[in-house]
Amino acid sequence: MKKSVLFVDDETNILDGLRRMLITMKSEWDMNFVNSGAAALDFLSKKHVDIIVTDMRMPEMDGVELLTQVQSKFPGVIRIILSGHSDKTMIMKSVKLAHQFLTKPCPAEKIKDTINSAYSMLKILKNEDVKSMVSRIDSLPSLPDTYLKVVEEMNSEDCSVAKVGALISSDVGMSANVLKLVNSSFFGFTNHISSPMQAVGLLGLDVVKGVLLTSHLFHSFKDENTRNFSLEKMMSHSILVARIAKAVALQCKMNRKVVDDCFIAGILHDIGKLIMLANFKVTYNVIIDNSKQENKSLWVSEKDILGVTHSEIGAYLLxxxxxxxxxxxxxxxxxxxxxxxxxGISPLTAVHLANVFEHRHVVLHENYEEHGLDAEYIARIGLTDSINELETLGKNICDETIS
Ligand SMILES: [Fe+2]
Ligand SMILES: [Fe+2]
Known part of the structure; x- marks a missing residue:
């Protein structure tokens, strides 16, 4: 079935430009073009749309208002912003509303890639079981203010390590949580890190965003230890997976940005467990018992008992x-x-491998799932011959950290 994409922009010449630029996609996408928020909502109420790509600055109904309505009325639609310039206030407001941001002028290839990869996310967002479970969750953790400020700062032209460091320092609680996290022995820094600015300098701006989210989430759920589940162990597992994923990415010669994404995906890969644990504590303990007793992967027990897995819930939230x-x-x-x-090789590859390597080489996991490498996938992306070398890399990181 063709993907249905709706483009919204008040400027007719922009819509015409998109139409011309994306003509080669006609066989794969059913493309529609409207020139206002009201027309977009009207279209959505009449026809099925998979992905909406909208401008932000529009008269009457702007992009923020349009996406707010789309989010509540048509939550299954993927929301992409294609915005003229970095209007700070608007971007701040839209951080929670959009799945992807594109900046005009945007090359056709970039738009195609973004829409195609957004489409693969639809599978998760459209999973009715995930949606109904999320609707049963009273308090899905929200993004911390400091995170939003850091994102805004990073989008500005004169962004610097010092400015981001200062922003984090100004939030005393956040700053303490970040320092506690990066000073954990699992992070692998030999010297004590004494300020957020030093942390930003060492980790890089993008990675700091992932670390902010992680420390925020672990802090929000800090009272959720149960007889079966150790938050501390989950945190060390997540950090090690992040480090191994980064090492795998470097070894596979991924570019700098992708290497950072591998680290961020690694550190966040199991956050769905925290959400499940916090919202369905009794059931989650049953799930852990079930996976141990029947010797099956934790995610298989989650699927059997709750109908969804921690990977789906975590991805949905992100x-x-x-x-x-x-x-x-x-x-x-x-x-x-x-x-x-x-x-091809991607953050998914790095996190899949890192997660398995960490499970194999750190014997701490009475409450984590056991699972093996997906040989078919590894063969498909052409990594079969390098797998032993990559595993040694992962094992070395585990050995150095645990010893
Ligand atoms: Fe997992
Ligand atoms: Fe994991």
């Missing part, structure tokens, strides 16, 4: 928060990478 698709995909499919429609 999707709602506007994380890049490659990170959402890595989280969603870290146990089942062969379901990905994308070819």
């Amino acid at each position: 999707g709602l928060w506007g994380m890049p698709n490659s990170i959402v995909e890595a989280v969603a499919l870290h146990h089942t990478p062969n379901l990905s429609i994308n070819e």
Whole structure:
């Protein structure tokens, strides 16, 4: 079936430009073009749409208002912003509303890639079981203010390590949580890190965003330890997976940005467990018992008992928060990478491998799932011959950290 994409822009010449630029996609996409928010909502109420791509600055109904309505009335539609310039206030308001951001002028290839990868996310967002479970969750954690401020700062032209460091420092609680996290022995820094600015300098701006989210989530759920589940162990597992994923990415010669995404996806890959644990504590304990007794992967027990897995819930949340698709995909499919429609090595590859290597080489996991490598996927992306070398890399990181 063709993907249905709706483009919204008040400027007719922009719509005409898009139509011309994307003409080669006609066989794969059913493309529609409207010139206002009201027309877009009217279209959505009459026809099925998979993906909406909208401008932000429009008279009467702007992009923020349009996407707010789309989010509540048509939550299954993927929301992409194609915006003229970085209007800080608007971007701040839309962080939670959009799944992806594109900046005009945007090359056709970039639009095609973004829409295609957003489409693979639809599978998660459209899963009725995930949706109904999320609707039973009273308090889906929201993005911390400091995170939004950091994202805004990073989108500005004069962004600097010092400014981002200062922003984090100004939030005393957040700053303490970030320092606690990066000073954990699992992070592998030999010297004590004493300020957020130093942390930003060492980790890089993008990675700091992932670390902010992680420390926020672990802090929000800090009272959720149960007889069966150790938050501390989950945190060390997540950090090690992030480090191994980054090492795998470097070894596979991925570019700098992708290497950072591998780290972020690694550190966040199991966050769905926290959400399940916090909202369905009794059931989650039953799930853990079930996976131990029947010797099956935790995610299989989750699927059997709750109908959804921690990978789907985590990916859904990150999707709602506007994380890049490659990170959402890595989280969603870290146990089942062969379901990905994308070819080639990606954050999904790095996180899948890192998760398995960490499970194999750190014997701490009475409450984590056991699972093996997906040989079919590894063969498909051409990594079979390098797998032993990559595993040694992962094992070395585990050995150095645990010893
Ligand atoms: Fe997992
Ligand atoms: Fe994991």
